[in-house]
Amino acid sequence: MHEAAIAAGILEVAGENAAGRPIQKVGLRLGRFTGVVREALEFAFEALTAGTKSEGARLEIEEVPLVVSCPVCKWAGRPAENFCMLCPQCGAAMQIVTGREMEVVWVDVE
Amino acid sequence: MERVPVEKKVLKKNDELAAENRQLFEHHGLVAVNVMSAPGAGKTSVLERILPALKSEFRPAVIEGDLYTTLDAQRIEKTGVPAYQITTGTCCHLDAKMIAKALTQFPLGETDLLIIENVGNMVCPAEFDLGEDLRVMVFSAVEGAEKPQKYPLMFRTADAVILNKTDLIPYSGVSLHDLVSNVVKVNPTAPVFAVSCRTGEGLAEFAGWLMQRARSLHKREVSSCV
Numbered sequence: 001m002h003e004a005a006i007a008a009g010i011l012e013v014a015g016e017n018a019a020g021r022p023i024q025k026v027g028l029r030l031g032r033f034t035g036v037v038r039e040a041l042e043f044a045f046e047a048l049t050a051g052t053k054s055e056g057a058r059l060e061i062e063e064v065p066l067v068v069s070c071p072v073c074k075w076a077g078r079p080a081e082n083f084c085m086l087c088p089q090c091g092a093a094m095q096i097v098t099g100r101e102m103e104v105v106w107v108d109v110e
Numbered sequence: 111m112e113r114v115p116v117e118k119k120v121l122k123k124n125d126e127l128a129a130e131n132r133q134l135f136e137h138h139g140l141v142a143v144n145v146m147s148a149p150g151a152g153k154t155s156v157l158e159r160i161l162p163a164l165k166s167e168f169r170p171a172v173i174e175g176d177l178y179t180t181l182d183a184q185r186i187e188k189t190g191v192p193a194y195q196i197t198t199g200t201c202c203h204l205d206a207k208m209i210a211k212a213l214t215q216f217p218l219g220e221t222d223l224l225i226i227e228n229v230g231n232m233v234c235p236a237e238f239d240l241g242e243d244l245r246v247m248v249f250s251a252v253e254g255a256e257k258p259q260k261y262p263l264m265f266r267t268a269d270a271v272i273l274n275k276t277d278l279i280p281y282s283g284v285s286l287h288d289l290v291s292n293v294v295k296v297n298p299t300a301p302v303f304a305v306s307c308r309t310g311e312g313l314a315e316f317a318g319w320l321m322q323r324a325r326s327l328h329k330r331e332v333s334s335c336v
Contacts, residue, residue, distance in 0.1 A: 002203050002234035009120040017116045024111060028120070035233045035263045083262035084295040093298035102237075104116045 006036055006102070007044035010059070014107040021109040023054040033066045033083070033099035066099030124238055127206035131213065131241025138218040141324045142226060144242035146264055149230030151250040152274040154182045155307040157225060160317040161189045167321055168223040173212055175204040175229045182227065192217070203234035206241060223324055232257075236264040243327050246320070248272045251304070252282035255289040258296045265296045269323070270303065272316055277306040 014026045026045075030036060042059055049057045069076035070087035076097065079085065085094045119125060135142050147153050157172060164170045172193045174182040183195035194216055196208050209226065216224075226242065228235040247268035249257065252275050258265045265271060271293050279286050286304060293302050301319060305312030 002201075002237065005201070005203075005205070005234075006120055006237075009123065012123060013116060013118045013120060017114050017118075019114075027116075033263065033266075035237050081295070082259040083266070085266070086295055086298055102120045104118050104120060106116055107114050109112055109114060 003036060003040040004044040004048070006041055007048050010045065010104055011048055011054075013104040017104075017107050018109045023049070023057045023107055023109055025058050025060055025108040027105040027107070028059055028061050029064060029101045029103045029105050030061050031064045031066065031099040031101040033096065034102050036102065062105070064098050064101050067097040068094040068099075069097050070094045121237065121239075124206045127210055128239035128241040131206055131209055132243075134213060134218070135224065135241060135243070138221070140218065140222045140224050141244070141327045142224045142240070142242040143244045143246060143320070143324075144226050144228060144235075144240050145246045145248065146228045146232075146235045146268070147230060147248035148232040148250070148253070151230070151248045151253075152307050153227050153230070153248050154185055156248055156272060156274065156305070156313070156316070157227065158185060158189055159307050159310065159313045160320070161186070161191050163314070163317040164223060164321065165189075165191065168324060169221050170223040170225060171216070171221040173209065173216075173224065173226045175208070175227060177201075177229060192221075198229055202229055202231045203238050204228050204240060205238045209240045232261045232264055236267050244269045244320075244323060246270050246272065248274055249293075250275050251286060251289060252278045252284055255284050255292055258289075258292040262296045265293055265300075268297060268300050270301050270316070270319060271297065272312075273302060273304045274307060276304045276311060277308045 014023050045059050049055055065078055068079055070092050072092040073090040075087050075089040080088050087094050145153050170191050172186045174193055174195045178197055180195040183193040186193035194212055196212050245268045247264050251273040290302050303312050303316040
């Protein structure tokens, strides 16, 4: 799965900010509306750091809920039904406010 | 221990490369389309069926993404459209870097409509921007009406959704009505095309939509070689 590519991306971004020091922990902001399986990501992260100076580094994941809003009647909130993007109040197509995040927030270095 | 603030997107490298691809497409005046689906939904079959129509107005070319083999590129070439195969080995999606590499060997000046057929996978490709102008998702209609809710991201990020294999609907127990309504819930703005590559139903409508969108994205004077 692509969690390996995502984990590699996390380590690349974290590494650029670690100034060559071993990474202990990475803070990740992860939206609920991403195609990422948390367990698979943690597994890939562990596998990619094994045998490197950052071996044992951990991911601290802050999950962000899917929040949508209606451009017509201004209703906003979490979709009532699974990923339903039709406004529960007026039926218009809603826009995503949060839930697509995949960002490295901080990195703990030694 | 020291905490260093970062605040950067995980896929920023891919996004940067995708932006470079997009610039290159712009420079060469071509429209790029990313076609995504689960394996076996009929991406290549749809392309085989619509390329003759696209050729009447555009100079299409296809990049094929697969784990292994060049079978799909061979199928496309039989339609008289140039095809370039990317074999990813074990990677379950195309990324912007693979496209950038393929483009170095691609006759960009001879193309105005680049179709990128992604690796068959209903999850991963949706996260990776390739630099495309349009995303099209192909879904095999007989796989179940609830799939848009189970795999919402690809349905959501598509500019058009094709429901293929409608000729098999009577044998599947799937309600096309429910399926369409579930697609619309996840992606209320994308047009939905019910098609059958076997009977040809719905393909002219999709080809018409694609050509209209490509025209409106027109980065170059459309050649009139009808």
